[in-house]
Amino acid sequence: MGGNGANLANLLAATARRLPDAPGLVQGARYWTWAELDARIGAMAVALRDRCGLRRGDRLLAHAPNCPQMFEIAWACWQLGAVWVPSNVRGTPADLAEMARVSGARGLICHAGFAEHSGIASPSLDFRLTIGGADDLDRLIADHLGQTLPLAQVDRDHPAWLFFTSGSTGRPKAAVLTHGQLGFVITNMLADLMPGLSERDASLVIAPLSHGAGLHAFVQVARGAVSVLTEASGLDPAEAWALIERHRISNIFTVPTILNRLVDHPDAERRDHSALRHVIYAGAPMYLADQQRALARLGPVLVQYYGLGEVTGCISVLRPEDHGLPEHKGSCGIVRSGMQIEVQDPSGAPVATGETGEICVVGGAVFAGYLDNPEANAKAFRNGWFRTGDLGHLDQRGYLYLTGRESDMYISGGSNIYPREIEEALLQQPGIAEACVFGLPDPEWGESGVAVLVATPGTVLDLGKVGRDLAARIARYKLPKIILVWEALPRSGYGKVTKKDVRAEYLRRTGGET
Numbered sequence: 430m431g432g433n434g435a436n437l438a439n440l441l442a443a444t445a446r447r448l449p450d451a452p453g454l455v456q457g458a459r460y461w462t463w464a465e466l467d468a469r470i471g472a473m474a475v476a477l478r479d480r481c482g483l484r485r486g487d488r489l490l491a492h493a494p495n496c497p498q499m500f501e502i503a504w505a506c507w508q509l510g511a512v513w514v515p516s517n518v519r520g521t522p523a524d525l526a527e528m529a530r531v532s533g534a535r536g537l538i539c540h541a542g543f544a545e546h547s548g549i550a551s552p553s554l555d556f557r558l559t560i561g562g563a564d565d566l567d568r569l570i571a572d573h574l575g576q577t578l579p580l581a582q583v584d585r586d587h588p589a590w591l592f593f594t595s596g597s598t599g600r601p602k603a604a605v606l607t608h609g610q611l612g613f614v615i616t617n618m619l620a621d622l623m624p625g626l627s628e629r630d631a632s633l634v635i636a637p638l639s640h641g642a643g644l645h646a647f648v649q650v651a652r653g654a655v656s657v658l659t660e661a662s663g664l665d666p667a668e669a670w671a672l673i674e675r676h677r678i679s680n681i682f683t684v685p686t687i688l689n690r691l692v693d694h695p696d697a698e699r700r701d702h703s704a705l706r707h708v709i710y711a712g713a714p715m716y717l718a719d720q721q722r723a724l725a726r727l728g729p730v731l732v733q734y735y736g737l738g739e740v741t742g743c744i745s746v747l748r749p750e751d752h753g754l755p756e757h758k759g760s761c762g763i764v765r766s767g768m769q770i771e772v773q774d775p776s777g778a779p780v781a782t783g784e785t786g787e788i789c790v791v792g793g794a795v796f797a798g799y800l801d802n803p804e805a806n807a808k809a810f811r812n813g814w815f816r817t818g819d820l821g822h823l824d825q826r827g828y829l830y831l832t833g834r835e836s837d838m839y840i841s842g843g844s845n846i847y848p849r850e851i852e853e854a855l856l857q858q859p860g861i862a863e864a865c866v867f868g869l870p871d872p873e874w875g876e877s878g879v880a881v882l883v884a885t886p887g888t889v890l891d892l893g894k895v896g897r898d899l900a901a902r903i904a905r906y907k908l909p910k911i912i913l914v915w916e917a918l919p920r921s922g923y924g925k926v927t928k929k930d931v932r933a934e935y936l937r938r939t940g941g942e943t
Contacts, residue, residue, distance in 0.1 A: 434585040434609045438507035440651050441467060442580070448628055448653045454497055455676065456658040461497060463653065466504075472573035473505040473566070480569060481536055481556040485510035485581050488532045488591060490554075491639075492516045492525055492547075493540035495658050498560045498567070499638045500646060502538055507589055507608070510581030514591045514603075515639035522546045524601075529554060531603050531800065532591050538566055585609025586797055594738045603800040604739045611644075613767065613793035614741045618648045620766050621746045622732050623680055623707050628653035630679040631704075635659055635669055635687060641711060641742060645682035654680075670696035677704040684925065685715035692723045705730050707749075711742055716856045716864075717758065724753050735761040735831065736794075737817055739809070743768060743794035744817070745829045759853065760828040761821075768792035772823055777811050785822045785832055785847075789814035820847065837928055839868025839876040844906050846878060848928070851909065854902040855880060858895060860888040863918055866909060867928040867935075878909035881931055883918060890914050 444453070445467035453463040461469075477483040489506050491514065493499045503513040514532045516525050522545045529537065529551035537554055539547035541562030558566045583589075590606040619626055632649045634656050636642035646656045657676050661668050664687055672678065683691070688710050691697060708723070709732045715723075723731060731752045736742035747762030764770045771779050772786040780786040795815045799805045809816055820832040832838075832847040839846050848866035855864040863883035871877035884890045892912050900908060919930040 434583050434587065435612055436507060436510070436580045436583050437589055437608050437611055437647070438470075438504055438580050440615070440647070441470065441504050444650055444653045451628055451653060452655045453650070453653075454500060454656055454658065456497060457660050460655075466497075466501065468574060469570050470501050470504045470508065471577040472570045472575070473501060474508040475576040475578055476569045476573045477505060477511070477536070478509060478578065479573075481558075483509060483511050483536060483556075486512070486588070487535040488512040488514050490514045490516065490525070490529055490532065490534040490537045491539075492518065492520075492537070492543060493560050494518045494542075494662060495634060495638050495642075496540070496560065497658070498538070500643075500656075503590070503643065503647070508578065508580055510583055510587065512588045512591055514593075515643065516593070517639055518543075518637060522549050525549050526551055527601055528593055528603075531593075531601055541565075583608045588797070591800060592738045592741075592796075602802055602805050605797040605800050606741060607797050610794060610796060611647075611741065614644065614743050615648050615651055617743055617766055617768075617794065618645075619651065622709055622734060623648065626652045626654055626680070630654035631676045632656050633659070633669065633672055633676070633678045633681045635664060635681065636683055641684075642682050644741060645709070664690060666691050666694035667696055670694065670700040670702070673702050673705065674700040678702075679704050680707040680709065681705070682709045682711075685710055685719060686920065686925070688715070688723060689719050692719075692726050697726050702727065707732050709734065711735065716853055718856045720752060729753075733761060734765075735829070736765075737819075739796045739815060740768075740790060740792075740794045740817075741796070743792075744770065744788070744790055757828055760824075760830050762829060763827055764829070765792075765794070768794060770823065770829060771814060772821065773811075773814070773816075777814070780822075782825055783822055785820055788817045788819045788821050788829070788831075790817065791815065837867065839878070841868070841871070841874045841876050841878065841906065846876075846907055848878070851878065851880065851899070851903060851907060854899055855882065855895070857902065858898050860885050860890055861895070862886075863926070865918055865926055865928060865931045867932050869932070869935075871910065874910075877911075878907075879911045879932075879935060880909040880913070881918065881935065882912065882914045883916070884914055 445463040449464035452460045453466045454461045491502045506513040525546050526549040533553045536556040538558045540560045558564050560566050586607050588605050589608045591603040593601050649656050708730045711734045729749045733747040736744040743765050745762040751757045769791050771789050773789050774780050774786050821830050833849045851866045852864045862885040866880045868876040918926045919934050
């Protein structure tokens with residue numbers, strides 16, 4: 430079967446030809462050259478085809494923490510024209526079984542440390558391999574070293590990656606990311622997020638490869654930059670700063686929660702991080718107070734991007750030179766190259782500059798739709814535009830400002846309340862490390878706000894003073910009815926704080942009272 434697109438796997442093959450002896454991947458004392466990675470990936474592809482029967486278009490489920498094999502599985506899939514289906518390593522066996530059902534995965538590769546996950550029941554699974562333990566993937570690779578196969582021919586819309594997202598429904602949906610779409614996104618990231626990336630650079634991988642960090646690592650492949658994996662199972666800021674110094678790390682992909690922990694660690698001042706040029710964060714809003722603290726500690730290296738899994742993060746970018754400027758306060762930046770943003774009203778008509786509406790996008794980064802889910806696709810697209818479900822506005826110069834998720838907004842006394850504005854105001858107060866505001870039913874006002882705060886270490890918050898200070902910053906009708914302090918906010922497997930989870934925890938603690 431022919432194709433008129435470029436196979437993503439050619440990125441690694443081309444880099445291995447150009448830089449065979451240069452390191453491509455590092456973990457601890459072990460490193461793999463580009464030639465070694467290319468040989469292992471080629472052997473894996475042959476083994477998956479000949480021993481396991483994996484074919485073009487088949488889906489392969491992968492469940493593992495960050496490790497070389499998790500990285501290699503994606504490229505082996507693409508060599509075959511198969512589809513990589515990575516899972517959140519913090520997910521439950523039931524989550525993985527649901528992914529297998531939705532994706533129709535033919536096979537599962539699971540780390541040996543997750544025995545319950547490796548035993549999930551699914552009628553579509555024809556084979557299972559492990560990373561370590563019985564049916565070891567590395568032994569299978571060793572048996573086929575030296576064997577290769579030609580890259581599968583693909584067209585632009587051939588699926589490469591099933592990216593799972595639950596959205597507001599809570600039920601998993603498989604967003605189809607294609608070879609052509611991902612090729613566009615990788616090119617865009619090189620242009621907009623890491624201009625000048627080359628084999629002289631090094632990238633630190635501290636977020637899960639199954640998510641945004643995986644794409645970030647694939648971008649490094651395109652230019653031959655080495656990716657350094659941590660050894661700790663979770664975030665260890667001391668290890669991260671040691672690696673940044675040792676490997677002269679020049680770029681990192683992270684999320685605000687992780688970036689805040691890195692910035693607040695003493696080694697941020699003790700270790701040499703002078704090689705850092707691009708500290709890229711995404712996945713959740715980063716509040717102004719946190720941005721300012723990071724800029725003071727790291728210098729002008731912050732790069733923020735905004736996007737969803739369905740557009741592989743490719744909507745807007747706030748460049749290093751825009752961070753800290755008063756005129757861009759609260760902005761998530763300008764439209765990414767090759768993309769188009771329109772802020773629309775509920776009917777799909779564009780709103781005026783400065784007016785709030787739903788952020789909608791078109792362009793080469795938009796995914797091919799949800800797998801076998803016509804109802805979700807009908808809701809996600811309108812008149813050719815992908816609807817993000819996020820609310821915001823554009824200013825006169827085209828800078829985008831997020832108000833929050835459409836589902837986060839609540840209506841109190843007939844007025845629309847956008848939690849992020851309140852959270853930003855709260856975080857301007859000393860002693861408040863985190864803030865999450867959400868709406869709950871109220872018999873008098875329809876809905877009213879609840880603000881859950883986390884204090885900075887060693888601080889005891891005076892909630893009366895917090896309320897008075899907040900009243901001086903925002904309109905009275907926006908003030909939360911309830912303000913309380915928790916030791917920590919619940920987080921997703923990717924380190925995000927979601928209002929859905931905080932609201933559920935609040936209701937659990939209060940017995941469902943509002």
